[in-house]
Amino acid sequence: MKDVAARAGVGLKTVSRVVNGEPGVTADTERRVREAIGALGFRRNDSARILRKGRTASIGLVLEDLADPFYAPLNRAVEEVARDHGALLFNGSSAENADRERELALALCARRVDGLIVIPAGHDHRYLEPEIAAGVATVFVDRPAGRIDADAVLSDNFGGARDGVAHLVAHGHRRIGFIGDRPTVHTATERLRGYHAALDAAGLPADDSRISLGPTTPERVAAEAQRMLTGPHPVTALFTGNNRVTATAVRVLARHPRPVALVGFDDLELADLLSPAVTVVAQDAARLGRTAAELLFRRLDGAGEQPRQVVLPTRLIARGSGELPPADTP
Amino acid sequence: MKDVAARAGVGLKTVSRVVNGEPGVTADTERRVREAIGALGFRRNDSARILRKGRTASIGLVLEDLADPFYAPLNRAVEEVARDHGALLFNGSSAENADRERELALALCARRVDGLIVIPAGHDHRYLEPEIAAGVATVFVDRPAGRIDADAVLSDNFGGARDGVAHLVAHGHRRIGFIGDRPTVHTATERLRGYHAALDAAGLPADDSRISLGPTTPERVAAEAQRMLTGPHPVTALFTGNNRVTATAVRVLARHPRPVALVGFDDLELADLLSPAVTVVAQDAARLGRTAAELLFRRLDGAGEQPRQVVLPTRLIARGSGELPPADTP
Numbered sequence: 001m002k003d004v005a006a007r008a009g010v011g012l013k014t015v016s017r018v019v020n021g022e023p024g025v026t027a028d029t030e031r032r033v034r035e036a037i038g039a040l041g042f043r044r045n046d047s048a049r050i051l052r053k054g055r056t057a058s059i060g061l062v063l064e065d066l067a068d069p070f071y072a073p074l075n076r077a078v079e080e081v082a083r084d085h086g087a088l089l090f091n092g093s094s095a096e097n098a099d100r101e102r103e104l105a106l107a108l109c110a111r112r113v114d115g116l117i118v119i120p121a122g123h124d125h126r127y128l129e130p131e132i133a134a135g136v137a138t139v140f141v142d143r144p145a146g147r148i149d150a151d152a153v154l155s156d157n158f159g160g161a162r163d164g165v166a167h168l169v170a171h172g173h174r175r176i177g178f179i180g181d182r183p184t185v186h187t188a189t190e191r192l193r194g195y196h197a198a199l200d201a202a203g204l205p206a207d208d209s210r211i212s213l214g215p216t217t218p219e220r221v222a223a224e225a226q227r228m229l230t231g232p233h234p235v236t237a238l239f240t241g242n243n244r245v246t247a248t249a250v251r252v253l254a255r256h257p258r259p260v261a262l263v264g265f266d267d268l269e270l271a272d273l274l275s276p277a278v279t280v281v282a283q284d285a286a287r288l289g290r291t292a293a294e295l296l297f298r299r300l301d302g303a304g305e306q307p308r309q310v311v312l313p314t315r316l317i318a319r320g321s322g323e324l325p326p327a328d329t330p
Numbered sequence: 331m332k333d334v335a336a337r338a339g340v341g342l343k344t345v346s347r348v349v350n351g352e353p354g355v356t357a358d359t360e361r362r363v364r365e366a367i368g369a370l371g372f373r374r375n376d377s378a379r380i381l382r383k384g385r386t387a388s389i390g391l392v393l394e395d396l397a398d399p400f401y402a403p404l405n406r407a408v409e410e411v412a413r414d415h416g417a418l419l420f421n422g423s424s425a426e427n428a429d430r431e432r433e434l435a436l437a438l439c440a441r442r443v444d445g446l447i448v449i450p451a452g453h454d455h456r457y458l459e460p461e462i463a464a465g466v467a468t469v470f471v472d473r474p475a476g477r478i479d480a481d482a483v484l485s486d487n488f489g490g491a492r493d494g495v496a497h498l499v500a501h502g503h504r505r506i507g508f509i510g511d512r513p514t515v516h517t518a519t520e521r522l523r524g525y526h527a528a529l530d531a532a533g534l535p536a537d538d539s540r541i542s543l544g545p546t547t548p549e550r551v552a553a554e555a556q557r558m559l560t561g562p563h564p565v566t567a568l569f570t571g572n573n574r575v576t577a578t579a580v581r582v583l584a585r586h587p588r589p590v591a592l593v594g595f596d597d598l599e600l601a602d603l604l605s606p607a608v609t610v611v612a613q614d615a616a617r618l619g620r621t622a623a624e625l626l627f628r629r630l631d632g633a634g635e636q637p638r639q640v641v642l643p644t645r646l647i648a649r650g651s652g653e654l655p656p657a658d659t660p
Contacts, residue, residue: 021432021457037460046440058420058441067406067616069399069599076397079422088437090388090420092409102351107418110376111388127351130367247600254603269399270577270600273584286397 007036019044059115059296060108061091062101064142070243070266070285071119074141077289078117085297087114096185098122109136115296117141117289123184125150137299141292143186144309151299153292153310157187157265160281160314161194162201164263165239167279167316169202172326173237173261177210177228179221179249180241188213191241191265210235221248229256236326237261243268250274263322265314272319279322282315337366349374389445389626390438391421392431394472400573400596400615401449404471407619408447415627417444426515428452439466445626447471447619453514455480467629471622473516474639481629483622483640487517487595490611490644491524492531494593495569497609497646499532502656503567503591507540507558509551509579510571518543521571521595540565551578559586566656567591573598580604593652595644602649609652612645 005015010029017025018033019042025033036042050056061078063071075091082089090108094101101121105128108116115137116128123146132138132150140152168176178195181188192213199206212224225248228235238253238260240246246264253260264271264280271278291310335345340359347355348363349372355363366372380386391408393401405421412419420438424431431451435458438446445467446458453476462468462480470482498506508525511518522543529536542554555578558565568583568590570576576594583590594601594610601608621640 018457019436021429021436023429034456034459038463041460041464043460043464044436044440045442046437047442065406066409067403069402072399072402073397076395076423079396083422088420088441089422090418092413092419093406099351099353106349106351106374107376110374111418112375112377126364127348129364130371130373133368134371134373250600250603268600270580270598270604273580274600274603275605 001042003040004033004036004042007040008032055114055300056112057086058088058090058111058113059117059293060105060111060113061089062104062108062116062118062120063091063093064096064119064121065093066091067093068244069269073286074289077286078293081290081293081297085300094119094121096121098124102127106131114300115139117292117296118145119143120145120186122146137296139292139296139299141288149307151292151295151307151309153288153295153312155187155283155288156311156314157190158194158197160283160316161191161239161241161265162197163194163314163316164265164279164281164322165195165198166201167318167322168237168239168261168263169198169204171237171261171323174204174326175207175210175233175235176237176239177212177225177235178239178241179212179224179228179245181213181216181245183213188241195239213241216242216244216248218248218251221245222252225249225252229260235260237263237322237324240264242266246278246280250278258327259324260327261322261324263316267317274321276320276324279319280317282317284312284315287312331372333370334363334366334372337370338362385444385630386442387416388418388420388441388443389447389623390435390441390443391419392434392438392446392448392450393421393423394426394449394451395423396421397423398574399599403616404619407616408623411620411623411627415630424449424451426451428454432457436461444630445469447622447626448475449473450475450516452476467626469622469626469629471618479637481622481625481637481639483618483625483642485517485613485618486641486644487520488524488527490613490646491521491569491571491595492527493524493644493646494595494609494611494652495525495528496531497648497652498567498569498591498593499528499534501567501591501653504534504656505537505540505563505565506567506569507542507555507565508569508571509542509554509558509575511543511546511575513543518571525569543571546572546574546578548578548581551575552582555579555582559590565590567593567652567654570594572596576608576610580608588657589654590657591652591654593646597647604651606650606654609649610647612647614642614645617642 005012092104109131119142125145125148144152240249243266267280267282335342422434439461449472455475455478474482570579573596597610597612
């Protein structure tokens with residue numbers, strides 16, 4: 001850096017500004033510094049600084065799927081908190097596969113990330129114990145860790161689903177279908193528990209033929225919705241367990257001859273413009289990410305309390321589809 | 331690792347399997363290995379392996395906004411290609427700010443990523459020249475680099491917009507509004523160029539009052555749409571320059587007393603379920619990401635051709651809103 005400064009005829013601080021992309025350097029000065037850098041082949045290297053500090057100033061985020069729009073605001077919120085702490089963000093998808101989650105989380109630890117935020121696909125996180133013992137701050141988000149005691153930031157999946165189904169009951173529905181994600185997914189079973197709680201509270205019997213947990217592929221969801229909408233005792237309302245299920249259900253109901261009420265877990269872009277507009281139980285995905293990242297950096301700053309679980313509230317947004325009365329059925 | 335293997339009474343390969351999260355180990359064996367790891371405090375560390383290879387097996391992706399659903403499939407596609415090459419992915423947002431883009435890209439280079447994929451916010455990428463000269467493979471995506479010669483993977487923004495506007499002309503429209511992103515954004519000006527080309531080809535005059543480039547905030551877009559829809563010569567059709575502009579335009583048109591035709595650049599989830607369903611010019615965001623990442627790894631494998639620009643086609647999807655005839659206007 002001294003050589004660069006001497007060649008460009010500027011101070012060390014100016015070289016540092018140019019190298020770190022900071023403002024406050026005139027275009028002409030920057031050009032001279034860059035020419036000197038080009039001539040001398042100088043590149044900033046953070047390795048030594050990082051080694052000195054014993055930290056890598058990087059964190060890892062293991063999501064279910066980087067392509068899922070639900071996780072996009074969570075991802076950005078984690079990035080912003082990391083940025084405020086001068087840390088860079090690695091991320092990747094588990095693709096809802098426990099082996100891939102573990103492979104990715106351990107690869108990140110082997111790169112010595114300071115902390116990990118994990119949306120778990122698997123149910124046994126003992127593989128992270130040596131990492132946590134070695135000081136890798138670890139926070140689970142959206143779903144809790146399995147078989148280890150660790151920080152977790154969750155939405156109130158149980159309470160949100162219970163309120164959503166109670167809303168349908170309050171509008172006169174007695175036969176309400178539930179279509180959700182696979183029973184191995186924590187949020188799916190919590191939301192199903194909320195569904196049962198709302199039916200119990202109303203003294204309504206649960207009927208297994210109106211409950212379907214499984215992959216959220218459009219094919220499966222459409223077939224299950226179709227099945228519940230036909231037969232001698234069709235449902236008059238659907239409660240859908242996440243954004244992907246809701247999107248498919250909306251497509252099926254648009255083609256259905258009778259109006260069917262719908263409440264979906266998770267909000268969707270343009271949901272307010274459909275007719276009827278879609279009533280949802282919304283989570284605050286950005287707040288999930290922000291809360292998890294803030295907890296992670298508090299741990300890195302030495303907060304030594306016991307692991308804790310933070311539960312964030314959901315919000316019922318009534319827009320029309322959840323307020324339809326039961327239609328006359330055959 | 332030898333100590334772990336000895337203590338657990340297994341071979342080195344089995345320890346390696348457990349540590350790397352690979353399958354093929356019984357639950358009991360895994361437990362013994364994990365206990366030995368816990369007792370001995372062993373953790374995998376990739377630093378030495380990485381130093382030996384002279385590569386960090388990591389790449390960086392600088393997006394505009396991790397929270398924007400348009401970039402989510404691009405992000406995942408880059409991850410999948412990186413994973414196929416055994417590389418981990420850093421990513422972050424420029425927030426459409428050239429200084430933040432530079433700060434992030436240089437911070438990634440200072441961590442010695444092997445390659446960078448950049449959706450540029452700025453227009454001068456000479457700051458990357460020393461990095462590229464030092465061997466950091468660099469590919470620009472969605473928008474080209476500024477003032478350096480570098481690989482770029484783009485959508486056919488000009489041709490897509492021209493075809494979308496020509497589609498409105500073919501349905502009888504003569505007064506077509508264009509609302510797009512800021513004129514500093516490459517894709518916005520390319521799409522505007524396509525708009526002009528379609529009007530020119532039809533012998534229609536362009537009218538500045540029907541063209542609006544600027545921030546894509548709902549407030550600005552709604553005000554501009556409202557302005558074009560009123561007055562003595564209101565537009566009978568709108569061409570919207572990206573997904574965020576389209577979402578706001580759909581909201582404005584839903585409240586407007588006359589039907590107004592709409593073609594939007596970029597597809598939207600549920601666009602097919604609105605009434606009218608929204609006609610769009612769709613880009614393949616996943617293909618943009620995959621193509622850029624594949625080009626990056628070909629460069630890392632030593633492909634030494636000149637930098638090149640790859641242009642991917644767009645696709646017009648007619649769904650109803652773009653096929654509305656001009657309504658009678660006051």
